[in-house]
Amino acid sequence: MDLTGKPAVEFALPDSQGKMHHLADYHGSWLLLVFHRHLG
Amino acid sequence: MHLSQLREHEAELTELSVAVAVVTFEAGFLARQYAAETGLVWPLLVDEKRELYRGYGMLTASFWDIWGPKTWWAYGKAMIAGQKLHASQGDISQRGGDVLIDPDGMVRLHHVGQGPADRPSPTLIMERIKLS
Numbered sequence A: 001m002d003l004t005g006k007p008a009v010e011f012a013l014p015d016s017q018g019k020m021h022h023l024a025d026y027h028g029s030w031l032l033l034v035f036h037r038h039l040g
Numbered sequence B: 001m002h003l004s005q006l007r008e009h010e011a012e013l014t015e016l017s018v019a020v021a022v023v024t025f026e027a028g029f030l031a032r033q034y035a036a037e038t039g040l041v042w043p044l045l046v047d048e049k050r051e052l053y054r055g056y057g058m059l060t061a062s063f064w065d066i067w068g069p070k071t072w073w074a075y076g077k078a079m080i081a082g083q084k085l086h087a088s089q090g091d092i093s094q095r096g097g098d099v100l101i102d103p104d105g106m107v108r109l110h111h112v113g114q115g116p117a118d119r120p121s122p123t124l125i126m127e128r129i130k131l132s
Helices: B002-008 B010-015 B028-038 B051-055 B063-067 B069-080 B122-130
Strands: A012-014 A020-022 A030-035 B018-024 B044-046 B097-101 B107-112
Touching: A012 B044, A030 B002, A030 B051, B002 B010, B002 B122, B010 B018, B010 B122, B018 B028, B028 B044, B097 B122, B107 B122
Parallel strands: A030 B018, B018 B044
Antiparallel strands: A012 A020, A030 B097, B097 B107
């Protein structure tokens, strides 16, 4: 699977402090999502 | 390891107006502890149901990806660099990766890691931005 060139996957996720983040919040700037394998 | 490399380029990323968000599937105390212990400067998004992981094809890693020589090499380098490693209490078979999204919401880089060392370099990521 390679989504390069395709629309980003929508998300609505809380952060570790409980604040919600949506893909739309980042519209207008570059966003780098760094997916962890596991913490530690 | 990868996050450490990105943090070394934090000023450049900021200059390029790149927002960074780290995604984990581990929730609650583990996520808060990790953010606090590492002094994470970027938000740590919690994808407990792994829907975003799934959306980007970051599913289960193979045994070789998890325990192969590249993994041992990557962790060895991290330890030599002074990084503190903890035995994971989480799902070690979960793949990681990086996704770069442009200001219009289009994916410009989609990398699913084959192991802990298989990540695009910060230089490559910034080149993608500068070339756009």
